[in-house]
Amino acid sequence: MSDHDAVDPTDAELLQAHVDGDREAFGVLFARHRDRLWAVALRTMGNPEDAADGLQDGLIAAYRRAASFRGDAAVTTWLHRVVVNACLDRIRAAKVRRADPLPDDLEEYGDRGSLATGGSAGDDGDPAEAAVRGERQQRVLDALSGLPAEQRAALVLVDMEGYPVSEVALILNCAEGTVKSRCSRGRAKLAVTLGLLAPGRDPDHPDPGNPAASAPVRSARSPRGPPTPD
Template sequence: MTGSLGPDDVSDADLLRAHVDGDTDAFGTLFARHRDRLWAVALRTMGNPDDAADGLQDGLVAAYRRAGSFRGEAAVTTWLHRVVVNACLDRIRASRSRRAEPLPDDLEEYERRGSLVSAAPVSEDPAEVAVRGDRRDAVLAALATLPDEQRAALVLVDMEGYPVSEVAEMLDCAVGTVKSRCSRGRARLAVLLGVPAPEGERGHPPDGNPDPTPSVRSTDAPRAPPAAG
């Protein structure tokens, strides 16, 4: 990138274009800008930090190599999320047997890195902290049992808070399909977690997009994702 503009003054599209044109720093700048949310999506989709790091790296390698195919029909960040989610789903499909493995013992270390339940304040009752930890583990385990497409939709809509229309672009499907996947996923998680299903999602889920179950929603943001490479 040339001129007096700093990295924050250059748009995502310009960074991607600069990368395609041979700027060796542009892609790293682009990734650093969106690293936190891409890591959170990878972690929640894969279910554990090791697999998430592999999925994220696969996605970044794919984005790096396919940057020239970007046509600007969606936002760059939408395209990046699509590539990373697809890379994660490809890994899941290639190693389905991992779903039966126990959750890793070091999940507590990653509680502030895009976990499914927000970290509790230091002053909170230790008993409540333990309950939160148990609930987080239960959500991770339940999420891992969902069909790949439902899991991806729930991660992006309910956990990352993206609009359904944008998630439809990320997953390359219709808006109604995203709504249906979320609705079915919420109903299934409600059964697995032993909580009441959201109103209207018991039995045959509608195409609406009601609020997710309280045990599934999370608004925390990742703090320190691993460096790519």
Template sequence: MDGEVVGDRTDAELLAAHVAGDADAFGELFARHRDRLWAVALRTSGDPEVAADGLQDGLVAAFRRAGSFRGDAAVTTWLHRVVVNACLDRLRSAKVRRAEPLPDDLDEAGRGSHLTATDGSDATLDPAEHGLRSERRAAVLAALQQLPAEQRAALVLVDMEGYPVAEVAVMLDCAEGTVKSRCARGRARLAVLLRPLMDEPDESEPTPVTGNPAATPDVGSLSPRGPPGEAAADPA
């Protein structure tokens, strides 16, 4: 089969080919979604090492369990579910609790998040405005790490990655109402943690409503950017 045909295969076709014994299909599928899977793993775990381990655990599990995929959801939904659950398992077993911002170099590549990958606004900012936005992203990351892992995962998937609540419920294997509840509680906690940030005037944007601890910060617009690098070895 020539390269053009291989490149045109859908996610479902690639997964089916992997199950049928195609040695290259899973690697192509992973390469197609690597950036976003890494971004979700990093923001869910809050620690690059835990994220790398969780991503690798998830990909190994997906590689081995591909035959159990029944097509009830999109392949990307299934992949995210496996990776997020692997990260949550790592967090629970290690009882990881970190509140410091991630390293600055994780915000340099401009890839990873569905929202930030399509947001070219940083390119139009002057250095001072760019620095302010970077500081705000770091503050959001630090605040996210103070949330329970399940709340953080829901917020990352809904607010930062832009997935519908129904799809996130499938990823997290819970009811839609549970996702909404986790997001609501997480946003309320972030509003308290990020109140100084929301009260801080921003000359480059319309002045936000201030002094309201119940106000919800725009987590999506401040989402950090994280390059995938070589976070996980090929499961094969």
């Protein structure tokens, strides 16, 4: 077979090669999924510093536990599960309050790693519109920090990263109904925080006449700059 016909190894093959002692395989696997893992870590933790720590914790765990992978889910699902769990562990242990601002260059990396709303990548016309869009995105990210960790993780994976509920259930190791419930409650709380509900309404029972109260959350694009673990 010529080099032109060579086929890149699958994720499962790379992970097995790592288990078998290939020193480069895990780095190749990480590089392949780096952007989305970083986007999930950043949105779950809320700022680049904590996200870098959470991502590195997760990658170290995945590196060490690779032999425990049994193939009951896709490798990408397993990687996300390990990284999300590492982030949630940090949130629970440190009771992280996300006070650090996100970087000012979020839009520079807009085409990498995740789903988003708020203008297309080429929409750089009106500075005033860009400022409003950036403020709206920041409000959503700030509001996420006030949610319980489990609701935050579900919303990040379903609404922002676009994973199907069935896969998120595997990542979070819970039932699909639990994912849906966490998303529903998280959206309702965000709607209150963002002023999308009429004053005085119960956050667990959003206004049926206001589709924004139960609509999926979309947020700012994530920077692509996770540090490479040592």
